[in-house]
Amino acid sequence: MTTTTEKQSPPRERAVGRGIDRVDGPEKTTGKARFAAEFPYPDLAYAALVHATVARGRITGIDVKAAEAVTGVLSVITHLNAPVLKPAPAQSMLDLSTMVSATSVNYLNTDEVHWDGQPVAVVVAESLEAARRGAALVEVTYQEFPAAVDFAAEQANAKPQKNSMLGSGSGKKGDAEAALAAAPVSVDLRFTTPPHNHNAIEPHATTAVWDGDRLTVHEASQAIAWTRKHLAVRFAIPERNVRITAPYVGGGFGGKGLVWPGTILTALAARATGRPVRMMLTREGVYRTVGGRTPSAQRVALGADRDGRLTALIHTSVTRSGKVGGGPEGVTNAARHLYDAENILVQQNLVEMDLIPNTFMRAPGEAIGTFGLEAAVDELAGELGVDPIELRMRNEPARSPLDGKRFAHRMLREAYALGAERFGWAERTPEPGSMRDGRWLVGMGVATAYHPSVQFTANVTARLSADGTVVVRCGFQEMGMGGATAQAQIAADELGVPYEAVRVEYGDTDLPTGPMAGGSAQTASIAAGLLVACEKLKGAVLGLAKRSGDSPLRGQRLSGVEARDGGLYRLDRPDAGESYETILSRAGRPYVEGVAGAESGLGAVAGQVRFMAKFLSDQRRWVKAACGAHFCEVRVDQDTGEVRVSRWLGVFDVGRVINAKTAASQLRGGIVMGIGMALSEETLVDPRNGRVMNPGLGDYHVAVHADVPPIDIHYLDEPDPTMPLGLLGIGEVSITGVAAAIANAVHHATGKRVRDLPITLDKLL
Template sequence: MTETPVRDRPARERTGRSVGRPIDRVDGPAKTTGTARFSAEYPYPDIAYAALVHATITRGRITGIGAEEALAVPGVLAVITHTNAPPMKPPPPVSVLNLSSLASGSKVNYLNTDEVHWSGQPVAVVVAETQEAAAQAAGLVRVTYQESPATVDFAGEQGNATPQKSNPLQQGEGHKGDAEAALAAAPVSVDLRYTTPPHHHNAMEPHATTAAWDGDRLTVHDGTQNIGWLRTALAQRFGVPAEGVRVIAPFVGGAFGGKTMVWAGTVLTVLAARVTGRAVRMTLTREGVYRTVGGRTPSAQRVALGAGADGRLTALIHTSVTQVGRVGGSPEQVTSQSRHLYDAAAILVQQRIVELDMLSNTVMRAPGESIGTFALEAAVDELACELGMDPIELRMRNEPERNPIDGKRFSHRMLREAYALGAERFGWADRTAPPGSMRDGRWLVGMGVASAYHPSWEMAANVTVRMSADGTVLVRCGFHEMGMGGATAQGQIAADALGVPFEAVRVEYGDSDLPTGPGAGGSAQTASVAASLTKACEKLRRSLLALARRSAGSPLRGARPGEVEARDGGLHRAGHPGSGESYAAILTRAGRPFAEAAVGSDTRAGTVAGQVRFMSKFLMDRRRWMKAACGAQFCEVRVDQDTGEVRVSRWVGAFDVGRVINAKTAASQLRGGIVMGIGMALSEETLVDPRNGRIMNPSLAEYHVPVHADIPPIDVCYLDEPDPTMPLGLVGIGEVGITGAAAAVANAVHHATGRRVRDLPITLDKLL
């Protein structure tokens, strides 16, 4: 497995710098020894436990709740329903001018209404002395309903889809020229329909919350991906000041988007703690996660491509229909990559949505691009077959110099180089073109390829950096650790910025008492924190230099900032060995125990300023540049000629993700995305009853994620070339790995068998 380019690693290691090195994660020992504490593991005296009661109808009103049997269970403290729950404020209207308004997974004011909006909505909470008693009593709560008509059949409602509205964060439609006319006139064309089913995240740690009130002060332990949003949302719902809410989340056991929003389990745990006056813990069952936490929307997509005999695209049309809940959810950017990947003469992208009486959908790893690249990249492969052209050659022949629709410059794009690197490592030249032409005994062998793509984001982040007189550094920022090695990467960045050993840096994160960090989403956290961290380190260096310059005995007396560099644990005149001073000496001579610098503020004015800073930079960058990570996915499959069993036997992923901060964690993130893409291609599917919208396979026993035996060795490589417009040149890694992966599998299956499967997942029945 390749974790950093061979040509680059020796040079990096000779310099002794931290950025780029495969440093072990600082949270590794705690997680492997079991000392890492997750949200359901914080001890509180006299803690109680809560369990949910779910609605068994799709839409209607509650006409009665019988709690007598539940209350008779030994240890039960309370059964909270809409008849006795204290009032909460409803979620605020969603506005892109107030990003924290996006926090609520649903518009429903849980237990403050007798209305039911989807099958599985919480209609009661049982609180007991033990988790077992709470679960037993929850099964004894009797609820009667008056049902109302409901609309839940995604396939049947696609004809009623409406155009998606555009906003500053997402565009519903885009075009260049008359793509339909160009398609009709094209010498060679394909016009195809693809579908993807609903998906669920299935993090290793189910959603769990521990909540404790002390008067109007609230402490919450929750596996959230956005501490700031959760804090603001709970303060708003319960009518308390945000500064009185503390959210603690140092470790999150997987999330993939499912813990971005604030879902019913968290809100109702806090409510139960307020009602009972005790600390309360709720850990959702696997089924409870499916019933109350949104997943990925299903999609129906049309991709139509027209080309000349030389393979030059004359038309590209990509339209989609996706689903949102009537009580919440947001559209996915399914056609996003189709605006940027190919230089077609005429382009039309359009997204439509249907509203259903279902639990709100939510973001899931690479929302939009993960399923959108399946359709687009499978269609490109089908066009290559029509043309009799190598799939890579077709892609490279249509590689744009500028963004195809609006002509904006790419800030950084090395997709050609990624394809060249991946093809060489994979052995693409050994592939024979005709489907079914490669065999190994009873196995039909196929090779497939697809482009990966994910846009680059940067959020606001508040950071403080402290240098102590003992030479150690403390970085403080309330970002998140979901398994990607965030604290390790930021420690590496701070070490290089201040010229100290990595071991001298400690990073505090995962707590709302720290400076507010960005949410962990959009592959943006590392870049967002890095931008503020490098600025804070620069301010700190200048502050320390100012101290040194005022000291009569300092070798840096009179030095200007441009003449000084940070290295060897201190400040030194550039190009003059031995002409510097350690940080410890500077602080000791000045009689200071430490020096500190900050970027951003958590005051009310600072919060507004941070929001303005994010939106203005986002809109300015959007006008000037197209920023994205990209790559090439190479897949080999073996298909049993008799049974249709598909096995992925080899994989190479070659990526252009800008500067890589940590070779080990970067490779792990890319590899994890590919594993998720393989699951999406071959097995993952949330089954929904089209009569009532009820999920029929709400468990890992029936929702099939890949296991170790399903995954081959995955060779991950990357170019490690910085994007000059991004902090430290890094672009974002967490999500690009899943994009293109399902298409690469589908294309390989077609090459092996000659069968084209356009409806995921690719199961045996679709091949036999």
């Protein structure tokens, strides 16, 4: 007998907002997780790169005899015998996959060299050791050409960045230079930041297998769908013939967002040899073939009246790109939106150089731009004799000051108020050098965090089975941030089932197309598609129920029911409803599916049109951003200049938080990365030849456990009404402002202002 009215159970705790353990935790901690370099294949061969040793030139000869003589070497592939590749496609906003071309170089299809480290040969062997031994024996001669490799010397050749849909290069309100000259109180400062390189725990790796004209690639990637399209173009095969998997990615931070030489050359080597081929970059290989963060030179000038109201704000920058790729970064983005100055001038300038192109690195542009801006605000506060937080609050805008757009969501005042109370900011004495603890000089600093929020498209399917279990499918990437866990939480609440009943499939281009994991956009982008899929699924279930004459749901619209307790129930009669199991079993259906987006045809075109329309509409109407307040305490040894960060508090306005545990982890991780940027990280480039001089963790110093204090994280958890579920994205905002907070705290402790990162002890002695 079918029961059509079922007993109402006690209210179920919602999954969204809870601190649920990541679903991939057991696989990663027990070693069951399989990364790109761990997929087994019979007859697997290994590949190693030979790097160019000049910054610009042309290959005049390659001697491969010694390499070919190494036992186990199968092939040495050079521009003389490499399979033909199609060139990289031109970038277009109408096809976002074109954005993943890391460079315009047609690898091993040219004798031209564009940067020191560019791959000029690939050695394939039976073992990794033989491949690397063979690569070391390849001898290449060059005709060298003059090269621009010294950033300091090339800054004079920088050109203004043009405004485009991808980013604004300049902005102006009033006459900021005149207002600065007339201001009663002003600062006019120069800041520099060095290049930075990626050091994810999993170096870049690729396993490529050809089966006729079908290519399977296991890849450490942040953008499997776009990588798939890119490889299809380069190898001139249908996109449907390419499959990319990335079930686990051991960290990305932007460095795995584009398609770099290793990926393409592994697939090329597999095609040339007819064997499955694996390439695992060494740390040095990552530095020489994968871009990092651009260096910068910044001018920040602020003018104010005696009461601390800003009359002028000028923020200009010079950054670099490669002549064969890379591009501008949003160094001045925060300056456009953070302070209500009467006159504003922002200008980004770009110089092209014969170096590996720059690429995304956690909060590209904003991470280094907020260092200059927030350190300058601190200096102005000192000139005015005003508390640094008070100065910020006096200039907190009601609308975006440069263009007058409304803020979709902004609670920076609340973040600072909560942070000041929790951190004990009132205990700070304002005079530099006035706080001590024995031999340690103690300082406190603050800075604002800011990162824009964006949203891509995502195709998602949600399948509900008659047993009440749910499978969510979307080809997104999991790099350790808990993406699958968050989407399972969202689906559980939307469908009214236990979190444990939801399984998420991801990391494979055979799944519905997911977004790139970048710009702190992945969670919101997938959530938008998932909400649509769940709504369609519930509609389909309700349709089945309404076909039954004795269902209490007959005659109901979707707006009149809610999903809870594993079924659909009426809003006007909460005790009247049916379980999913009842509805599907009665209809003889093993499952019901909801689909968001289309993979091909007019549906796919329509989806792209909707994305562009929403993107442009949001740009015209809103400023969407996550923000926050950093509070930092440092201790500086009075004799040695050693800096220790001793305490940290971050309070963030990141919209709705999906998972309390993973959100805090992401925010804390950004701060840790920012501590490294402030105190130790620096890529050293030889100004004579463009070679990276410290390509590895032995000489490039990231923050380690001993450098990191207890980090207290708080977030306001207030939703942004213009974003899916009100979430803004958290992956990048927490690194912004970190370097400035440390620099400001160091100045408070010592009276010395360091404007050139990193803040090493020699700059304090």
